[in-house]
Amino acid sequence: MKVYRGIPAAAGMAIGRATVWGTPEPSAVSRTIRSADVAGEKARLARAVERAQAELRRMAQKLPKTDPGVKLLLAQQMMVTDPEILKETEAVISSHFVDAATAYRQAVERVRSSIAATANTYLRDRANDLAGASSLVLKYLSGGERLPRRVKPGQIVLACNLSPGDVLTLCRQQVRGLVSETGGATSHAAILAKAWGIPAVMGLVNVTKKLGGKGSPVIVDGGTGKVIINPDSKTREEFERRSKREKREQRALLALRRLPAVTRDGHRVRLSANLDFPEETEAARRNGAEGVGLFRTEYLLTNQGIPTEEEQSAVYRKIVRTFAPHPVTLRTFDVGGDKFRRGALPEANPFLGWRAIRIGLDEAAFLATQLRAMLRASTYGRVRILLPMVATVAEVTAAQKIFAQAKQALQHRNVRFDPETLLGIMIEIPAAALVAEHLAAQVDFFSIGTNDLAQYTLAVDRGNPKVAHLFDPFDPSVLRLLAMSLAATKKQGIEVSVCGEMAADPLAVPLLIGLGVQELSVVPALLPGVKRLIRELRFADLGALASEVLEQASPGAVKAILRRFLEQIEKQGRRRGRLG
Amino acid sequence: MIEKTVMVTNRLGIHARPAAMLVQKASKFKSEIRLVKGALEVNAKSIMGVMMLAAECGSKLFLRAWGPDAEQAVAELTDIFESKFNEE
Numbered sequence: 001m002k003v004y005r006g007i008p009a010a011a012g013m014a015i016g017r018a019t020v021w022g023t024p025e026p027s028a029v030s031r032t033i034r035s036a037d038v039a040g041e042k043a044r045l046a047r048a049v050e051r052a053q054a055e056l057r058r059m060a061q062k063l064p065k066t067d068p069g070v071k072l073l074l075a076q077q078m079m080v081t082d083p084e085i086l087k088e089t090e091a092v093i094s095s096h097f098v099d100a101a102t103a104y105r106q107a108v109e110r111v112r113s114s115i116a117a118t119a120n121t122y123l124r125d126r127a128n129d130l131a132g133a134s135s136l137v138l139k140y141l142s143g144g145e146r147l148p149r150r151v152k153p154g155q156i157v158l159a160c161n162l163s164p165g166d167v168l169t170l171c172r173q174q175v176r177g178l179v180s181e182t183g184g185a186t187s188h189a190a191i192l193a194k195a196w197g198i199p200a201v202m203g204l205v206n207v208t209k210k211l212g213g214k215g216s217p218v219i220v221d222g223g224t225g226k227v228i229i230n231p232d233s234k235t236r237e238e239f240e241r242r243s244k245r246e247k248r249e250q251r252a253l254l255a256l257r258r259l260p261a262v263t264r265d266g267h268r269v270r271l272s273a274n275l276d277f278p279e280e281t282e283a284a285r286r287n288g289a290e291g292v293g294l295f296r297t298e299y300l301l302t303n304q305g306i307p308t309e310e311e312q313s314a315v316y317r318k319i320v321r322t323f324a325p326h327p328v329t330l331r332t333f334d335v336g337g338d339k340f341r342r343g344a345l346p347e348a349n350p351f352l353g354w355r356a357i358r359i360g361l362d363e364a365a366f367l368a369t370q371l372r373a374m375l376r377a378s379t380y381g382r383v384r385i386l387l388p389m390v391a392t393v394a395e396v397t398a399a400q401k402i403f404a405q406a407k408q409a410l411q412h413r414n415v416r417f418d419p420e421t422l423l424g425i426m427i428e429i430p431a432a433a434l435v436a437e438h439l440a441a442q443v444d445f446f447s448i449g450t451n452d453l454a455q456y457t458l459a460v461d462r463g464n465p466k467v468a469h470l471f472d473p474f475d476p477s478v479l480r481l482l483a484m485s486l487a488a489t490k491k492q493g494i495e496v497s498v499c500g501e502m503a504a505d506p507l508a509v510p511l512l513i514g515l516g517v518q519e520l521s522v523v524p525a526l527l528p529g530v531k532r533l534i535r536e537l538r539f540a541d542l543g544a545l546a547s548e549v550l551e552q553a554s555p556g557a558v559k560a561i562l563r564r565f566l567e568q569i570e571k572q573g574r575r576r577g578r579l580g
Numbered sequence: 581m582i583e584k585t586v587m588v589t590n591r592l593g594i595h596a597r598p599a600a601m602l603v604q605k606a607s608k609f610k611s612e613i614r615l616v617k618g619a620l621e622v623n624a625k626s627i628m629g630v631m632m633l634a635a636e637c638g639s640k641l642f643l644r645a646w647g648p649d650a651e652q653a654v655a656e657l658t659d660i661f662e663s664k665f666n667e668e
Contacts, residue, residue, distance in 0.1 A: 071596065071597065071600075074600060075596050075599075075600055075627065078600060078603055078604075078627035079627055079628060082626045082627050082628050082629075083623060083625050083626055084622075084623050084626040084628060084629050085626070085628060111628050111632075114632065115628075115631070115632060118632075118634065123631060123632070123634055126596070126631055130628065
């Protein structure tokens, strides 16, 4: 039995038969060939070069024509087809009787090292471009994209690396656990594994080589990052015990999927999902999401630049369609200046700087493009458009003007959209909460970002280890701003949802509902837990709870009251045989 | 063989974009085409070769071509040099 520790990427425990999966790194071992094989190796080389060139061309086509990446990909295409390198490779194949990959590697290395040694810095950088281009050829020479085999349900996959696409494929095939040599806790792949509830451990270097034989039993503990190969019987027993208990809880939670999020006295709450990537959609639906309370669009802004209206609308359309007729809330880009403009001057205080709606209002075309793309999706389902980091009434007025222009532009082009598409704002800046009454009269809905609201209000950076402990969304100051915002929505008759972490916190859920929140939007994995809690509450009790909480002077006192309340609920639930 | 002297007159010399322009143009011809700078002679159809010339502004190069379309090749490639690779 061997115990290894990697990075915990997705909590949960699983035991299964291990299998190594995916394309291994191209082998660096040289093969001797016979003279009869020389022509064949040269042909393999030519084919690999063709495929590499085609792939580079495809990547270039995906980019906007003005993107600097296009020039790089063009240069790499030329490197890959460089006649001198190919001539030398063929010469080595014929004279040394080695395989194409070895010969190619040699030829490329000769060029690479002569450029790397030059005093010309510009030229030295090209050595990297060459390395990238040539590795593509080597990939195709070593068999290229070998299609991954299907996994048998119940297997634990060990891989060199797992792309988000890989994780999606494997989860659909009911893999039981994932272990990868690369990746981290917050990688896209980890987020997906979490969304699917598949235990995952990442960053375990060389794990694929540690398996004794194919099909060895492996335990994966995603919560601690432990991977145990060939567990002994004592370890197995302990695992079985813990895992049975976890599975029982999971099953009970999933059974809630089809049930509505309604309190015992009939008060309905909409439970939606927060999505960072469209690939989390399936997990959200599986967990019973009634729509998307927050779709973050930032992932669309990659190194390759800003996506076009066409590209964006394709993404939004897909999500809106998937959840129709439930509403999908699309938030406009909430990014800092650095993502928007490469080489922009660094800001001393990016948190308080040029980001989100501020960029949108300065660069109206940028915002208008996204709004048009979102409007186009509105014919496929219910779309709500959400503006981030709003602080003032004037900002909303300006944004609404751009929104109106976006609608006009679409009308001009005879493109259909739903004219009733709702436009709302995030309440995360204290200024907005303080003038919530005016803002609620201007917009169609609020979405409260409790994390950022708490940070701005308490002037605390959660990421700063020296003060992170001061961050507390249950602080009376934050709760008051929340209450103000909610009161304003009630007065104007507009909807309000909460999409911060608080929405999934069992301590906060009764309070939020008591204050009048209509929608809670949480990460997919937490949906069943929140629903279970809601179904145990009596709405009639929650108003008094909220009033009592708002009178408190410290977060400690607030949480004590909420904790007591929660304990009561759980006791009653157990008595009714519903919980525990 | 056709041979012609060409001067590199654009400010940044033969960096990626000019190199790509040269290679793209040269690759269209059937003839064998070489670029010479001092002791270094490279295949004008090889991007790595052209880049390795590291020809800065002010360099004097020789363009040599052998083959059925050698004259045309030299003429068109000279044009590219003279137009400063459309950079200025």
